[in-house]
Amino acid sequence: MLKVTNLEAGYGGSIVLHGVSLEVKDGEAVVLLGPNGHGKTTLLRTISGLIRPSAGRIEFDGKVLSNMSPAEIVAAGVVHIPQGDLPFPELTVLENLLMGAYLPEAWKQRKQKLEQVYELFPVLRERSNQLARTLSGGERRMLALGRGLMSNARLLIVDEPSLGLAPFLIEEVYRKIHDINKKGGLSVLLADENADHIAGFADRVYLLEMGSIVSEGSAEEMLKNEALLAAYLG
Amino acid sequence: MIQEESFSRRSAVAHVAERLKPSAVPWSRPSVVPVVIVLLISLALPWIADLTPFGKFVLHLMILFFLWGIVVEGWNLIMGVSGIFSFAQVALFAVGAWTSGVITQQLGWSPFVAMWFGPVAATVVAVILGLPTLRLRGAYVVLLTLGFQELFRNFTTQGPNFVAGGGYGLRYVPKFPFEGWVGGDKAQFLYYYLALVFFVIATFAIWRIFYSPIGMAFRALRDSEVYAISRGVSPFRYKLFLFGFVAFFTGWAGAFYVHWYGAISPAIMLFGTTINLLAMIVIGGWGSFWGPIAGCAVLTVLPEVMRAVEQYRILLLGIVLALVAIFAPEGLFPLLLRWVRRLLGRKG
Amino acid sequence: MEKLIQAIYGGIVYGSIFGMMALGLTLIWGALRMLNLAHGSLYLVGTYIAWALVTLLKVPMVPALLLAAVGAAVVGFGMQTLFLNRILGKPGWDVGSLIVGVGVGMALDQSILLTFGPRVKQMPPLIPGVYKIGRVVINYNFLVVVAVAVISLVLLSLFLSKSRYGLAIQAVSQQPDAAQLMGIPTRTVFLIVMCISAALAGLAGALLSTVYQVQRESGANAMLMALVVTIFGGLGSVKGTIWAAYLIGLLQSFLMVYLGAGTALPGVFLFMMLMLVIRPSGLFGLGEARRL
Numbered sequence: 001m002l003k004v005t006n007l008e009a010g011y012g013g014s015i016v017l018h019g020v021s022l023e024v025k026d027g028e029a030v031v032l033l034g035p036n037g038h039g040k041t042t043l044l045r046t047i048s049g050l051i052r053p054s055a056g057r058i059e060f061d062g063k064v065l066s067n068m069s070p071a072e073i074v075a076a077g078v079v080h081i082p083q084g085d086l087p088f089p090e091l092t093v094l095e096n097l098l099m100g101a102y103l104p105e106a107w108k109q110r111k112q113k114l115e116q117v118y119e120l121f122p123v124l125r126e127r128s129n130q131l132a133r134t135l136s137g138g139e140r141r142m143l144a145l146g147r148g149l150m151s152n153a154r155l156l157i158v159d160e161p162s163l164g165l166a167p168f169l170i171e172e173v174y175r176k177i178h179d180i181n182k183k184g185g186l187s188v189l190l191a192d193e194n195a196d197h198i199a200g201f202a203d204r205v206y207l208l209e210m211g212s213i214v215s216e217g218s219a220e221e222m223l224k225n226e227a228l229l230a231a232y233l234g
Numbered sequence: 235m236i237q238e239e240s241f242s243r244r245s246a247v248a249h250v251a252e253r254l255k256p257s258a259v260p261w262s263r264p265s266v267v268p269v270v271i272v273l274l275i276s277l278a279l280p281w282i283a284d285l286t287p288f289g290k291f292v293l294h295l296m297i298l299f300f301l302w303g304i305v306v307e308g309w310n311l312i313m314g315v316s317g318i319f320s321f322a323q324v325a326l327f328a329v330g331a332w333t334s335g336v337i338t339q340q341l342g343w344s345p346f347v348a349m350w351f352g353p354v355a356a357t358v359v360a361v362i363l364g365l366p367t368l369r370l371r372g373a374y375v376v377l378l379t380l381g382f383q384e385l386f387r388n389f390t391t392q393g394p395n396f397v398a399g400g401g402y403g404l405r406y407v408p409k410f411p412f413e414g415w416v417g418g419d420k421a422q423f424l425y426y427y428l429a430l431v432f433f434v435i436a437t438f439a440i441w442r443i444f445y446s447p448i449g450m451a452f453r454a455l456r457d458s459e460v461y462a463i464s465r466g467v468s469p470f471r472y473k474l475f476l477f478g479f480v481a482f483f484t485g486w487a488g489a490f491y492v493h494w495y496g497a498i499s500p501a502i503m504l505f506g507t508t509i510n511l512l513a514m515i516v517i518g519g520w521g522s523f524w525g526p527i528a529g530c531a532v533l534t535v536l537p538e539v540m541r542a543v544e545q546y547r548i549l550l551l552g553i554v555l556a557l558v559a560i561f562a563p564e565g566l567f568p569l570l571l572r573w574v575r576r577l578l579g580r581k582g
Numbered sequence: 583m584e585k586l587i588q589a590i591y592g593g594i595v596y597g598s599i600f601g602m603m604a605l606g607l608t609l610i611w612g613a614l615r616m617l618n619l620a621h622g623s624l625y626l627v628g629t630y631i632a633w634a635l636v637t638l639l640k641v642p643m644v645p646a647l648l649l650a651a652v653g654a655a656v657v658g659f660g661m662q663t664l665f666l667n668r669i670l671g672k673p674g675w676d677v678g679s680l681i682v683g684v685g686v687g688m689a690l691d692q693s694i695l696l697t698f699g700p701r702v703k704q705m706p707p708l709i710p711g712v713y714k715i716g717r718v719v720i721n722y723n724f725l726v727v728v729a730v731a732v733i734s735l736v737l738l739s740l741f742l743s744k745s746r747y748g749l750a751i752q753a754v755s756q757q758p759d760a761a762q763l764m765g766i767p768t769r770t771v772f773l774i775v776m777c778i779s780a781a782l783a784g785l786a787g788a789l790l791s792t793v794y795q796v797q798r799e800s801g802a803n804a805m806l807m808a809l810v811v812t813i814f815g816g817l818g819s820v821k822g823t824i825w826a827a828y829l830i831g832l833l834q835s836f837l838m839v840y841l842g843a844g845t846a847l848p849g850v851f852l853f854m855m856l857m858l859v860i861r862p863s864g865l866f867g868l869g870e871a872r873r874l
Binding site for chain 2: 611668669674676677678680681684687688689690691692693696802806809812813817844847848851852854855858859
């Protein structure tokens, strides 16, 4: 479904990613593990078109994403839920969600989508007329996920869904993403910096260090290999 | 103990020197020759110009260049270096002019005494203006300083008669008594030399600040407020100091202007003057030291020689301004320098 | 009593016009983070288009007003595509956009001067006639101006808060990164905002030309008041801007009626500076940190 080959990208003159290759298959949940500041976010932002790659190729269902604008990439079905949620603070929860369905195709189905999102995250229904900036951290995370789901996504990219949340909330968020993946049938590419929550969630795992993939494998194998994880994630 | 202190001082110097190219700290390697040559030419200029039929006109232009040059250097220092977008520089110039002018007119003091009150008043006004504004974001500084200029223009148009002169501003302000000293044509020479002295002093002072460690701190401020704060540079206090410092010279130029021209009209504070000065800085290259001065020279001479097509000049200037901001944001002067260096085969 | 009515009435007229001008400025600030100093020139473009259409080509008032708005929008479109898009999103945008605004404004003002000459011009009122309450004279033309201004303000607020595109404008203003990730084409949104803002300025210019004389200085004056209003409302806040417009309008009108015309401008500016000292984020400043 998503195929990244030999991707190089960075900011300004400095290159952060040195020839990264990875793949997400239909319906898979793939987790990108790696310490902070080693290029996870850069990789995800490059896939969703916010950063132009300097070399390499990104393909999605046979379409080449590398030259598309972020809007075209969303239209193609790749939706990125950014690190730190980035809600629209002065819009209500409902308006935030509607903006997730901005593109014409999604906009037509916004009513059904809204119902689906409310069903998955009942708290958003309760808060629907509140300004997004008044939400708690956990609610904001739900809003970010819900907003992403309002689109016609087929691949959901999630950047550090555990960031800044209490442990019990992290578990809940992962459970939701698991449901989205397994029940909703969306492929997921998720980045995180520790392996604590991904057992039973991930199908496959990539280890990213210093802008390169250093190891990959099925989640079971990788998580068993504690020495490897300890070496890279500490 | 003493040794340690000198060591730390030396290491501090080394630290600064390491981050700066030698050319960035010019007083450590003063390039005496060009400075002396330029100074000698400046000193000789009135006598040379006097040989030509348009000598008076040249001196007039030079004095204008010196005065606006002071304003532009100062504005460049606060805008280009520390990112204070003040649109009240012409108003500060006017504060200096009005203060000194009113003192000579109402109290009958000599211009040589009064002219010191102009810069002081401008500094005080700048500090009062800066206290509420310089903590705010750039956009607010633009708005507030624009507002202040409008307010002061209003005051000088509609204020009490000894300020507004019935809407004409100040007229018949006592000039410097040069004509009584040397008489007639040679008085212009003395105006020229006085303006030159003002200009040299202001340029030297601003140049020292520009390339001083404080200047470095200012540049750090401009590039990253957060970084500067984290390094212990208090942006507000530095900005306030800088704003007041520059206001002093700006007001000084204003005071000279009023005793040279003998009059000043509130119309000087219309937006056009401000834009013209801004154009000098931007086209010359804001944030570089010599660029705005070059811009000032060109844009002081240009209007005088292009009198006939004045209206098209302004139209063109507007477009050039926008184009420079887009295609040569560092200004034309640095660009030109680079071309010249490339032509000479040196690496820029 | 008559003075009071006159002051309130004047305040509403000024407030409506300030609102139209300031809303355009605030939208641009919100979306593009640009202080558009060409805004007064766009106002002038509207003024002179309306004047030329009505007096030279004998076009009826209503289409003339619309064409003035469209004309200003076209100029705004040109400014965005020819100039601003080239530096959008690059470092140095703050200063660059400010200077582009100054330059374009200067060129526009001067082109208008070259085309129409320096003489002050007169525009016929939208609807002639007056209505009298005691000694207070209510000008029908003023009422129409206020009505048009209020209608356009209401329509614009509805557009911003209810429609898909309006919400997208807000989204881009508040969180451009996330808006991009939702598939909102930010550059198109910027262009739309610029056109709306310019159209508002043009319409305001055309409307006011029926009240005051048509002259070059009016653009700069209108922009200055609009700047004051945007400060008051808190840069970038739509609701705050509209409230602030009427507040400043009333303040100016009261000063004029009770203390004389000369006190209006200084009074308003002093009030603004006080306000900034006490509440730097404006009346309804957004939650975002306004201080550096």
